[in-house]
Every structure is written in structure tokens, then in C-alpha cells.
Amino acid sequence: MKNFKKILGVGILAVASLIVIAADHIDAPVVQGGTSDITDFYAFQGENTNNLVFVANLQGLLSPTATASAAFDEDVMIEFNIDNTGDNIEDLVIQAVPRNGKMYIIGPVAPSQTGINSTITAETSKDVLGVKITSYGMDAMVETKNGISAFAGPRDDPFFMDFAQYSAIIGGTATSFNNPGSDTFAGTNVMSVVVEVPKAMIGGSGTINTWVESKRKQ
Amino acid sequence: MKTIKIILGLTLIAGLLFNCSADDTPKGEGIYNNPNLSGIYVQEDQMGRPAVNTVFVSSDSKDMFNVTVPSDQNAAFQSMFQANLEALSPAYANNGDTNALGLDAATFTSVLATDVLNVSLDGTTTFYDGTNVLTGRALADDVITVELLLIFGGEDFTENPGLSNDNVDANDKPFLTSFPYLASPW
Structure with a gap:
């Protein structure tokens, strides 16, 4: 089984280098296959229903072997953006920056500026939650502070899709999906950042608009 | 300043x-x-809803889409989204044709072009569960089949059955009920 997974992983990487991948895996030339490539974004109610969970996944299609040596890029900030006034402009951000084996989580806090450029928004280090980045093969390390929980490290890619068959359809070599389909992302990992925050910190009730960004230090 | x-x-x-x-x-x-x-x-990538950039943005605009703030995306990209949707699923080009949400090509793409995830703070969070629509995105949501249905499935999800479901309905590992929710790596 393990060998099969390895072979599968290599095959997938070969395919991935040729084609564009969903959900957002390898979506555009600048970020494709790099450390700032966001593969997926999730936002859902936590086990504690007073909380909301944000998940950002990066660096998709990691085989188990590649996962062991994968790392977050210390120059790349992962920023969750939250609009709770309905104008699709962020009112709050949660920033995650890796350094020396830890992921530093800042926020939710109003950004010092909105848009393409970001600076660190913590006013004091009391606002910063540092969680050790979980190494491959180790149990998940979780840090909780002020009601906010954080995790950073490799995880199974939660995305599933028969992307190979979708590509064949789009490429004109197939006319329909197969049944059963084949999960192109089976057996592959991503680098994940998971942050759970009290809903009261991001608006309390109603609907938010949210998205995730990767930003590189200049 | x-x-x-x-x-x-x-x-x-x-x-x-x-x-x-x-x-x-x-x-x-x-x-x-x-x-x-x-x-x-400085921003390099961004994402709201699943697969939007991949499916609806033309190749030479994908980088630009990733560095356009959501509040500017509709003006910059809606017409491209509509053209690409109608190319992908030609029925949309017919006057009055809609998907199961009752959205025609222009309306559907005006929703999609602003690539943010709408999330409810008041209860169920799901991309689509048969009842709730776009109230979040849970790990187990079969978002690709939902999107395929909305692109190819027509007014009642019955059109183009061979294109409307990839027949991969769940993840390859069970999710956790507790934080951090995602399964351990392979």
C-alpha cells in the first residue's frame, strides 16, 4: 500500500506539472508549485458552535516523501480576510507568519491598510499566538490563547475530485466522467494552517465574506 | 498619511x-x-470559493485575478467569466437559460466573479447541502459536484448527467470531529 501510494504520488506530480489543477491548486503561473500557492480555503462552524474555523492549505500534491521535507516559507504571510460590512473589503484580518519552527498568528484585528500590501498588525505581542509547526509524522500540536486555537503543519489534502477526467473532458479526449471516479488528490498532502476563533471576535452573527491571501515579504 | x-x-x-x-x-x-x-x-495568491480562478479565468489573466482585490473583481472580470461559462456550457448562451438556483449566465457570473466565500455565523456552514446554499465551506462538502451541477446541470440538475458529477463524493481519509479537523498526512 505504501509503495502504491509513492508511485501514485510520483504519477500525480508528473501530471500536475503539465496541467492546471483545481480547487485552486497550481492556479496561476506566478504562484504555480511555489511556497505561496494556495490550494484551498475552508470556513466552517467549529465543534464548539460559538466558534468559526478558517483553513488555508498551501503547496498541494505533496507525496509522503515530499511532505517530510516540505516547509512553510518564512517570507510568506498567510492572511485570512474578513468583511463583515458587506462591501467585500476586509474589516478584519488574521495573519499567520512562520519563523524558526513556529507559526505566529496575529488577529483577528483591523488591518493597518486594506488591499494588496500588508504589514504586521499586532499592537503588542500579547496579540500574537505562537504555535509550534507540527513536524511530519508527529501528533498535531495545538496552541490556544484568548479563545483562539491554531495549528500549522502537514495534513492530508481534504480536497477530492477526479481532476484527471475533468482535464480529459476539457481537453476533448473524453466526453463524460467515469463512475466510479478516481480521486486525483488521494494519498497527497498539503501544508495547512487552521485557526479557530470565537464568532464574537468577527461580527457575532449574520453573514461574513471571507477569503485567504498569500503575501510575500519584500 | x-x-x-x-x-x-x-x-x-x-x-x-x-x-x-x-x-x-x-x-x-x-x-x-x-x-x-x-x-x-505583497500579495501573490488569493482564493474565496473553490476552483473559481481555475475554471472561469482565462489563462493569460490568472495572475492578474490573484492580485485584484475582491471589491474590484466584478468590474474587471464578470464579462470574462460569462464568456467562459457560455463556452463551457453552451446552453447558458440561450436567452433565459438558468441553473437550478434560477441564475442566468450574467447573474451567476456576477456572483462568482467576486471571489469571496459567504459564511453564516448563525448556524449550518456548507457550500450546498440540499437546503442551505453558500453558507460556508465544510471539509466534507462535495464542492466540485455542486459546481458541475450549477454549470452543466440545467434548471433542475438533470441535464448533462455525464458532466454534472465527477463521482468522487468524499475524501480519501476521514476528517476529525475536533480541532484541527483535517486528517493526519499520508
Whole structure:
């Protein structure tokens, strides 16, 4: 089984280098296959229903072997953006920056500026939650502070899709999906950042608009 | 304004470097070796809903889409989204044709072009569960089949059955009920 997974992983990487991948895996030339490539974004109610969970996944299609040596890029900030006034402009951000084996989580806090450029928004280090980045093969390390929980490290890619068959359809070599389909992302990992925050910190009730960004230090 | 930003920036740097109080200072950290995370970080990638850039943005615009703020995306990209949707699923080009949400090509793509995830703070969070529509995105949501149905499935999800479901309905590992929810890596 393990060998099969390895072979599968290599095959997938070969395919991935040729084609564009969903959900957002390898979506555009600048970020494709790099450390700032966001593969997926999730936002859902936590086990504690007073909380909301944000998940950002990066660096998709990691085989188990590649996962062991994968790392977050210390120059790349992962920023969750939250609009709770309905104008699709962020009112709050949660920033995650890796350094020396830890992921530093800042926020939710109003950004010092909105848009393409970001600076660190913590006013004091009391606002910063540092969680050790979980190494491959180790149990998940979780840090909780002020009601906010954080995790950073490799995880199974939660995305599933028969992307190979979708590509064949789009490429004109197939006319329909197969049944059963084949999960192109089976057996592959991503680098994940998971942050759970009290809903009261991001608006309390109603609907938010949210998205995730990767930003590189200049 | 620029000066204010610079002053603010310096304050923030000082905060991160020096304001670590004793009781929340982890071992091995402190006023001398707390990391300096300051700097200007410039956007490279962004994502709201699944697969939007991949499916609806033309190849030569994918990088631009990733660095266009959501509040500007509709004006910049809606017409491209509509053209690509009608190319992918030609029925949309017919006047009055809609998907199961009752959205025609123009309306559907005006929703999609602003690539943010709408999330309810009041209960069920799902991309689509048969009842709730776009109230979040849970790990187990079969978002690709939902999107295929909305693109190819027509008014009642019955059109183009061979294109409306990839027949991969679940993840390859079970999710956790507790934080961090995602399964351990392979």
C-alpha cells in the first residue's frame, strides 16, 4: 500500500506539472508549485458552535516523501480576510507568519491598510499566538490563547475530485466522467494552517465574506 | 498619511520585538530573541470559493485575478467569466437559460466573479447541502459536484448527467470531529 501510494504520488506530480489543477491548486503561473500557492480555503462552524474555523492549505500534491521535507516559507504571510460590512473589503484580518519552527498568528484585528500590501498588525505581542509547526509524522500540536486555537503543519489534502477526467473532458479526449471516479488528490498532502476563533471576535452573527491571501515579504 | 503609516509600522515592530510580557513568554523567547516579523508583504495568491480562478479565468489573466482585490473583481472580470461559462456550457448562451438556483449566465457570473466565500455565523456552514446554499465551506462538502451541477446541470440538475458529477463524493481519509479537523498526512 505504501509503495502504491509513492508511485501514485510520483504519477500525480508528473501530471500536475503539465496541467492546471483545481480547487485552486497550481492556479496561476506566478504562484504555480511555489511556497505561496494556495490550494484551498475552508470556513466552517467549529465543534464548539460559538466558534468559526478558517483553513488555508498551501503547496498541494505533496507525496509522503515530499511532505517530510516540505516547509512553510518564512517570507510568506498567510492572511485570512474578513468583511463583515458587506462591501467585500476586509474589516478584519488574521495573519499567520512562520519563523524558526513556529507559526505566529496575529488577529483577528483591523488591518493597518486594506488591499494588496500588508504589514504586521499586532499592537503588542500579547496579540500574537505562537504555535509550534507540527513536524511530519508527529501528533498535531495545538496552541490556544484568548479563545483562539491554531495549528500549522502537514495534513492530508481534504480536497477530492477526479481532476484527471475533468482535464480529459476539457481537453476533448473524453466526453463524460467515469463512475466510479478516481480521486486525483488521494494519498497527497498539503501544508495547512487552521485557526479557530470565537464568532464574537468577527461580527457575532449574520453573514461574513471571507477569503485567504498569500503575501510575500519584500 | 504615509508618515502615519511609517510611525504606526515602527510602533508595531517595537511591539513585536519588545513588548512580550513575562507571563506569556514561551521558553526560548523574550525581549532579545522574539522574532521580528515586520515588513511589507505583497500579495501573490488569493482564493474565496473553490476552483473559481481555475475554471472561469482565462489563462493569460490568472495572475492578474490573484492580485485584484475582491471589491474590484466584478468590474474587471464578470464579462470574462460569462464568456467562459457560455463556452463551457453552451446552453447558458440561450436567452433565459438558468441553473437550478434560477441564475442566468450574467447573474451567476456576477456572483462568482467576486471571489469571496459567504459564511453564516448563525448556524449550518456548507457550500450546498440540499437546503442551505453558500453558507460556508465544510471539509466534507462535495464542492466540485455542486459546481458541475450549477454549470452543466440545467434548471433542475438533470441535464448533462455525464458532466454534472465527477463521482468522487468524499475524501480519501476521514476528517476529525475536533480541532484541527483535517486528517493526519499520508
